[in-house]
Amino acid sequence: MAALNTDLRESSFGQDHALTLVDRFGTYLSTRRIRSVAGPFAGRRVADIGCGYHAAFSRTLIDDVASLLLTDVSLSPELKTHPKVLALEGSLPEVLGELPDESRDVVMCNSVLEHLWDPQRTLAEFWRLTAPGGVVFVNVPSWRGKWFLELSAYRFHQSAEGEIDDHKTYYDPRDLWPLLVRAGFSPRHIRCAKHKWGLNTYAACHKPAAGRG
Numbered sequence: 111m112a113a114l115n116t117d118l119r120e121s122s123f124g125q126d127h128a129l130t131l132v133d134r135f136g137t138y139l140s141t142r143r144i145r146s147v148a149g150p151f152a153g154r155r156v157a158d159i160g161c162g163y164h165a166a167f168s169r170t171l172i173d174d175v176a177s178l179l180l181t182d183v184s185l186s187p188e189l190k191t192h193p194k195v196l197a198l199e200g201s202l203p204e205v206l207g208e209l210p211d212e213s214r215d216v217v218m219c220n221s222v223l224e225h226l227w228d229p230q231r232t233l234a235e236f237w238r239l240t241a242p243g244g245v246v247f248v249n250v251p252s253w254r255g256k257w258f259l260e261l262s263a264y265r266f267h268q269s270a271e272g273e274i275d276d277h278k279t280y281y282d283p284r285d286l287w288p289l290l291v292r293a294g295f296s297p298r299h300i301r302c303a304k305h306k307w308g309l310n311t312y313a314a315c316h317k318p319a320a321g322r323g
Contacts, residue, residue, distance in 0.1 A: 122163040122182040132268040139306050140220050140249050141167045147301070147314035148245055151175050154215040157239065159232075160202065160222030165189055167220075179214065181205050203232040212241040220249045223286075224277045230289055236315075237294035243319040246295070248312065250281040255309035281311045290315055 129137075144167070151171050157179040158168040165180050172178060172194055180189060181198045190197040198205045202222070217236050223229040236246045251259060256277075263269040279285075283302045290300050295315040302313040 120183070122184045130268045130270075132262050133270075136306070136310075137166065137220075140310070140312075143249065143305060143312055144218055144220070144247050147247055147312075148216050148218070151216065155179075155213065155241070156216045157181070157214045157218065159206070159217065159219040159236070160225075161185075167218075179209070202226060203235045206232075206235040206239065209239055211238055212244075214239045215241055215244045217244070217246045219247070221251065223248065223250050224279060224281065227278055230292060233289055233293035237317070240317045242317055244317050246313075246315040246317070248286070248290075248315070250286060250311050251277070252282050252304055252309060252311045253280045255306075256280045258309050283311055283313075286311055286313055 152174045153176050155177045156168070156171060156175045158165060159181050161168055161180045161182050163182065163184060164186050165182075168178055168180060169189075172192060175194065177196065178192075178194050179196045179198070181200070181202070183201065184199055185197050189195055217240050219232075219236065223232065226232060233248075236248075240246055259269055259274050259277075263271045263274040283304065287297075287300060287302045290302065290313055291297055295317070299316040299318060300313060301315075302311065304311050
C-alpha cells in the first residue's frame with residue numbers, strides 16, 4: 111500500500127488571501143536577510159522553493175538571474191510563461207526529484223519547512239541541487255515566533271489562520287542545525303541563528319567549491 115503524502119496542500123501562500131501587513135513586513139525582513147547572505151544574484155541559477163503563488167521576491171530577481179526555478183503547490187500562470195522561469199507545481203520533496211544534481215547556485219526556502227512532516231528529505235534535496243560554491247538559505251519560525259504568529263492569527267486576524275494551523279513544528283537553531291548536518295552540509299559551512307527579534311531562525315549553508323573542502 112502506497113504511503114499517504116500528508117504534506118499535500120490545496121493552495122499556495124498568497125493564492126487565496128491578500129497578504130496582511132504582518133505578512134508583508136515578515137517577508138521584507140526575510141528578503142533583506144537573503145540578500146545579505148546570498149550576495150549578488152546577477153548571472154546565477156536561483157531556486158525559490160515554496161515561493162508562494164505570486165513569487166513576490168523572486169519577481170524582483172528575474173531581470174538579473176541566469177535562470178529561476180520556482181516551486182509550489184500552485185503558481186501564477188504568468189510566471190510559467192517567462193523564458194527564464196522553470197515552474198514546477200507539486201509537493202515537496204517529490205517535485206524536486208528529477209532536477210539535475212548541482213544545478214543551482216542559490217537555493218532559497220522561506221517559511222516552508224514548518225509545513226512539512228518530513229523536512230529532512232527536502233533539505234537533502236537542497237544539498238543535492240546546490241552547485242559547488244553555492245549557498246542555501248532557509249528561514250523558519252522559531253518557538254518564540256509560534257506565540258507571536260498564533261496571537262497574530264487567532265486573536266488579531268493579521269496572519270492567515272489556515273497557514274498557522276498547517277504548521278507541523280517550529281525551529282530554534284538547535285532544532286534546525288542537526289537537520290542541515292544530516293542533509294550533507296558541513297558544520298563549518300553552516301551559519302544558523304535567530305533573527306527578527308528572535309521570532310525566526312535562519313541558516314545560510316555554503317557548499318564549498320571543488321577542491322576546497
